[in-house]
Amino acid sequence: MYITGLVSILLAAITTNNFILSKFLGICPFLGVSKKTNTAIGMSAAVIFVMLLATAATFPLNKLLIAKDMAYLMTIVQILVIAGLVQFVEIVLKRYIPSLYQALGVYLPLITTNCAVLGVVQLNVQNNYDFLQSMFNSLGGGLGFMVAMIMFSGVRERLEGNDYPKFWEGLPITLVAAAITACSFLGFTGLVEGIFGA
């Protein structure tokens, strides 16, 4: 029963509660780095990594803060941990995958302020998840982020070189495409409940 719960959390985080397309968190990299599938995958991988590490690192801290009756400190500590982790990811990428580091540009440090990462940590607290559930929720959130990014980068690669009116160029056509892509996720409504009978 517990394992089914984990799977349902994972699946829900990827589909019905998708961070980008259902909760509208992390829109900035969604629009910013989705031009090419390769960078989109790299960005998503970095986000998944940061999400998982942030969850693992903040979980004991959250428990400690709640135990000490200092829940008001949670957000600050979470931001601190996320900022540190992002810096760490930046150093690692700069050393080992400089091309990805170049391609991600300013969006990499922006993961710090990426509401999806803070959002997943906060949601874990709000939903009273235990450690494993939190990790599954983060993994699902990250994977959902990746799914949305890859889907959307595919859409944007198709847009490239298409003959649409000039005033649609750039952000307008991207936003319209994003809206339509988000609509497609409506199709997942009731999926998790249907499978697990929640």
Added chain:
Amino acid sequence: MNPIILAVIIVSATGLVLGLILAIASIIMAVPVDEKAEAIQEVLAGANCGACGYSGCAGYAAALSKGETTECTLCSPGGPDCAAAVAEILGLAAGEMKPMTAVVKCHGTPDKCDNAMNYVGDLSCKTASQLFGGPKACNYGCLGLGDCVKACPYDALSIVDGIAKVDPLACKACKMCIKTCPKGIIELVPLFELKTVNFCMNKDKGNMTSKQCSVGCIGCMKCVKACEFDAIHVEDNKAAVDYDKCTGCGKCVEGCPKHCLELVTLGCEK
């Protein structure tokens, strides 16, 4: 324990641990910096304008230091001094660099070129030109709404008498305005040299052009016949000057019936 002190301890301990991890990581995974590229970036203009065709000053410096390009003269904002400095770092010959300036090739001020419609809307050339090519009667004329003025990183452009004008001495030939202008009527012309410049880009047939603007080039070929140096040709119903061949003798200007050709030394007051 006092909860405030405990809070301070928890937050600072978290920060300290993370800081230590980062410090260690940055030592272990330090990236060797390309000293040559850094030195080149020092001497480049640092405007990140993209005139060189790379993603910015850092991109150009990296390409130079890695030997992807041996062209030292691509940094037009930096000018010849910059090219020489770059060449010195790389140990290459600098090559000659002609100073250029952008020129808005239109003299169709509102008294010379009428408006075909009354445009009320977003004050941007890009938007206005979407609507039947903009309010101007001439489809190749400067709309004077100032997209280039906003694009110029050096404040070299201004709107004078309803059309854009470049200050040749402030212009660094970074081509930002050329990329921005929806009409494509801005061109690079040699600086400090006496040259004939055709201040009209109208590609319509002569009789159409005359109806639109009193200083529009009608492609009458008079200048082509007058030129002794084969420096001027009519393409797309307008005269185009080859600045390499033009000696600035001014014979073409004398015969020009529309006075769209002008003999100018850009950068020096007429």
